[in-house]
Amino acid sequence: MVEVKLGAATVRRIEESYEPNFDAKVFFPDWDPAVVDRHAGWLMPGHYDRESGFLKLSIHSWLVTVGGRRILIDTCVGNHKPRPHRPKWHLMETRYLDRLKAAGVEPDQVDMVMCTHLHVDHVGWNTRLDNGRWVPTFKNAKYVFSRADYDHYLKLDSDPATGPVNGGSFRDSVLPVVEAGLTQMVEGAAQIDDNMRVEPAPGHTPGTIAIKFESKGEKALFCGDILHHALQVYHPEWNSFACAEAAGARRSRREALEHCAGSGARLMPCHFGAPFTCHIEHKGPGFVPRFQDSF
Numbered sequence: 001m002v003e004v005k006l007g008a009a010t011v012r013r014i015e016e017s018y019e020p021n022f023d024a025k026v027f028f029p030d031w032d033p034a035v036v037d038r039h040a041g042w043l044m045p046g047h048y049d050r051e052s053g054f055l056k057l058s059i060h061s062w063l064v065t066v067g068g069r070r071i072l073i074d075t076c077v078g079n080h081k082p083r084p085h086r087p088k089w090h091l092m093e094t095r096y097l098d099r100l101k102a103a104g105v106e107p108d109q110v111d112m113v114m115c116t117h118l119h120v121d122h123v124g125w126n127t128r129l130d131n132g133r134w135v136p137t138f139k140n141a142k143y144v145f146s147r148a149d150y151d152h153y154l155k156l157d158s159d160p161a162t163g164p165v166n167g168g169s170f171r172d173s174v175l176p177v178v179e180a181g182l183t184q185m186v187e188g189a190a191q192i193d194d195n196m197r198v199e200p201a202p203g204h205t206p207g208t209i210a211i212k213f214e215s216k217g218e219k220a221l222f223c224g225d226i227l228h229h230a231l232q233v234y235h236p237e238w239n240s241f242a243c244a245e246a247a248g249a250r251r252s253r254r255e256a257l258e259h260c261a262g263s264g265a266r267l268m269p270c271h272f273g274a275p276f277t278c279h280i281e282h283k284g285p286g287f288v289p290r291f292q293d294s295f
């Protein structure tokens with residue numbers, strides 16, 4: 001299990017899936033096949049499958065343990081959820097909760113869940129199936145959602161012309177948490193606790209938040225889908241097919257990279273391949289990921 005020390009905190013990666021899962025040229029409309037040879041030294045086998053031309057995007061949560069508190073950042077796709085639009089995620093059955101337990105945490109011991117945004121692969125384990133109903137998986141947790149994302153998707157979901165949104169996940173993985181009264185909606189920049197601060201980073205979704213972490217002078221940035229793949233460190237102008245607003249997504253990506261390169265904050269993405277986290281350095285006018293001595 002990947003384990004990172006950040007000051008007084010321990011951060012563990014809780015895997016849901018890790019396999020070639022998205023056709024690179026579909027995922028990145030600006031995909032340039034020449035990058036495969038240019039970055040061959042690190043791209044294979046962790047980040048790209050040359051045979052299929054598919055990206056290897058990990059889907060995982062970060063479990064942060066600090067000061068006796070347990071915080072889960074982004075909750076993947078979830079089990080048993082109907083997702084016919086994406087066959088790999090349809091009625092999934094993974095051992096995600098067993099992996100959480102292997103990290104020493106039972107669902108009832110999670111104090112806080114934070115969703116960087118409300119897309120289908122970031123909210124799934126918010127709920128689980130119980131006698132035909134979707135109920136909060138982490139019933140003692142406060143769930144931090146972005147107000148801007150919630151309002152945006154609520155409106156689209158409520159309109160028969162556009163709903164259900166996000167593959168149905170808004171209804172089965174977001175609304176039940178709201179109805180249970182477990183949410184803490186954040187608007188604008190907000191200090192969540194001694195270590196965590198959220199800041200708006202709109203673009204991928206209207207309400208995407210960047211989670212800035214600090215403990216004993218050590219910093220990290222939990223970036224959600226501000227970046228999906230390590231190639232975007234070299235190509236911050238590349239948006240994914242799922243980025244809602246192109247200019248904002250590029251701006252937020254550059255700001256995240258600037259923050260990490262300028263402050264030494266460790267980048268903690270949701271979808272990068274192994275080793276799943278890196279530091280960022282300036283190089284000329286751009287950036288490079290530094291995976292070595294990552295731990």
Ligand SMILES: [Zn+2]
Nearest residue numbers: 119121225270
């Ligand atoms: Zn995602």
